[in-house]
Amino acid sequence: MSQQIQNITFDVEKIRKDFPILKRKVNGYPLAYFDNAATSQTPIPVMDAIVDYYSNYNANIHRGVHALSQEATDKYEGARIKIQKHFNAEKAHEIIFTSGTTHGINLVANGFGKFLKKGDEIIVSALEHHSNIVPWQMLCERTGAVLKVIPMDLNGELVYSEFEKLVNEKTKVVFCNHVSNALGTVNPIEKIIKKAHSVGAAVLIDGAQAAPHIKADVQALDADFYVVSAHKMCGPTGVGILYGKEQWLQKLPPYQGGGEMIATVNFEKTTYAGLPHKFEAGTPNICGGIAFGAALDYMNQIGFDQIAEFEHELLLYATKKLKEIEGMKIYGEAAEKTAVISFNIEGLHPYDIGTLLDKMGIAVRTGHHCAQPVMDFFKIPGTVRASFAFYNTFEEIDRLVEGVKKAKMMLQ
Amino acid sequence: MTIKEKQQEVIEEFEMFEDWMQRYEYMIELGKSLPLIDEKYKTDDNLIKGCQSRVWVHAELEGDQLAFTADSDAIITKGIVAILIRVFSNQHPSEIIEADTSFIDEIGLKEHLSPTRANGLVSMIKQLKMYAIAYQTQLN
Numbered sequence: 001m002s003q004q005i006q007n008i009t010f011d012v013e014k015i016r017k018d019f020p021i022l023k024r025k026v027n028g029y030p031l032a033y034f035d036n037a038a039t040s041q042t043p044i045p046v047m048d049a050i051v052d053y054y055s056n057y058n059a060n061i062h063r064g065v066h067a068l069s070q071e072a073t074d075k076y077e078g079a080r081i082k083i084q085k086h087f088n089a090e091k092a093h094e095i096i097f098t099s100g101t102t103h104g105i106n107l108v109a110n111g112f113g114k115f116l117k118k119g120d121e122i123i124v125s126a127l128e129h130h131s132n133i134v135p136w137q138m139l140c141e142r143t144g145a146v147l148k149v150i151p152m153d154l155n156g157e158l159v160y161s162e163f164e165k166l167v168n169e170k171t172k173v174v175f176c177n178h179v180s181n182a183l184g185t186v187n188p189i190e191k192i193i194k195k196a197h198s199v200g201a202a203v204l205i206d207g208a209q210a211a212p213h214i215k216a217d218v219q220a221l222d223a224d225f226y227v228v229s230a231h232k233m234c235g236p237t238g239v240g241i242l243y244g245k246e247q248w249l250q251k252l253p254p255y256q257g258g259g260e261m262i263a264t265v266n267f268e269k270t271t272y273a274g275l276p277h278k279f280e281a282g283t284p285n286i287c288g289g290i291a292f293g294a295a296l297d298y299m300n301q302i303g304f305d306q307i308a309e310f311e312h313e314l315l316l317y318a319t320k321k322l323k324e325i326e327g328m329k330i331y332g333e334a335a336e337k338t339a340v341i342s343f344n345i346e347g348l349h350p351y352d353i354g355t356l357l358d359k360m361g362i363a364v365r366t367g368h369h370c371a372q373p374v375m376d377f378f379k380i381p382g383t384v385r386a387s388f389a390f391y392n393t394f395e396e397i398d399r400l401v402e403g404v405k406k407a408k409m410m411l412q
Numbered sequence: 413m414t415i416k417e418k419q420q421e422v423i424e425e426f427e428m429f430e431d432w433m434q435r436y437e438y439m440i441e442l443g444k445s446l447p448l449i450d451e452k453y454k455t456d457d458n459l460i461k462g463c464q465s466r467v468w469v470h471a472e473l474e475g476d477q478l479a480f481t482a483d484s485d486a487i488i489t490k491g492i493v494a495i496l497i498r499v500f501s502n503q504h505p506s507e508i509i510e511a512d513t514s515f516i517d518e519i520g521l522k523e524h525l526s527p528t529r530a531n532g533l534v535s536m537i538k539q540l541k542m543y544a545i546a547y548q549t550q551l552n
Contacts, residue, residue, distance in 0.1 A: 027432070349486035351464050355488050359432050359436065367464055381485065
């Protein structure tokens, strides 16, 4: 084992005990889970929060006069405050619960239909996930606005100077992920936000891939919107948040109509509820929201700095080891990236490698990672993507490297 | 040989293997012996949907028997389609339409393949049968 590992005080073995799933076997081998960028695993405290909710205070929130409803409301709103503090939003009602990142993006994209006219421009980055491209294309079709793309270079980094050229007085919205899901590139969102604001454009940052690794401060970033999913950061699936600056959330029209989001209703006119309820029609994922709060508590207890540091060591170790394999090509070698390695082996299909790794109990993702434009840029059908989390170990990475070597031997 | 006999032959071959590695190595070998599709038939129409890798299958009537050729950009997928073609090729369309495909389970393919692949496998079988139905109508 390398020197650097011994220097780490991070107790990964202790942390792994919090994740029961890591003990299971797959195809006769201990599971080595490297698909964390798709979804992270769930620690016991988060599962406990879910069981506690359904065991003790399952009730609909906000309208009940009975004790259970009050308790559920307190816990749900308590989770909103935890999330507000985590992302350092100025106000709790700037945190809108959603079903996940995609929902948050659609909510904003849909609302912007009200402000856009023909010829207005929307800028997205070349590194976007499909969920970050399609809603804006739909919006462009509806409004006649034009979609512009910030190009990337061969390292998988956005070309900032090109972005500067794209920004002009017609730019109304800029859309960029904080971290690329396909390559792990950390984008220079501070600069992008500042530049976009200089022409009065709003900026939506997709934080889905950043939030598990980087604690974003939405006020310091001056982001207008920031969206995340809980399931990528130790929380349950089907819940996430949209952070929006109060002034923007007040201007945006409601996305869905229904209960919870109204102030008064009659057949002549309905008036909408204030923030955050205006955007939270219907009974929300109450348990999910509370469990998301528990997930943030769990990760903060470990510490995001510690998590980032350990994951960076994993990344360096895996990159070095994988590069020793002949024919290895790593896509995305940005100076700043999270613990994601997207790769191919010359002459082999990523799907074959992924299938054989699975037979060895190693979970990776193969394919285009919902980022076809990124794959087109590199002129490849897809990659094998290994994405690490703070509960992965150096031994598991050794298994990944050996597994890739074995797959290569079998396939060639 | 009937489809049933060919299936039995494949089952017996796979029974010889002791672990998954041998089984996959054999599949990879089979992939290399696949009767390759003519480049001109590698069209979107012949592309099978539902696979993560790309698979093309072409069918041609030779007398009253249907012959299949195929290709894929992934080698394991090529092995799977090679097994299917070995079993179904050079048979009367009506035999292909009625053929039972439970041999897939018996050689441990369906069980051991990932869900997306399993779907691809199902799509492949469906496609071969669709060709058989189309040519059966032509023969009538």
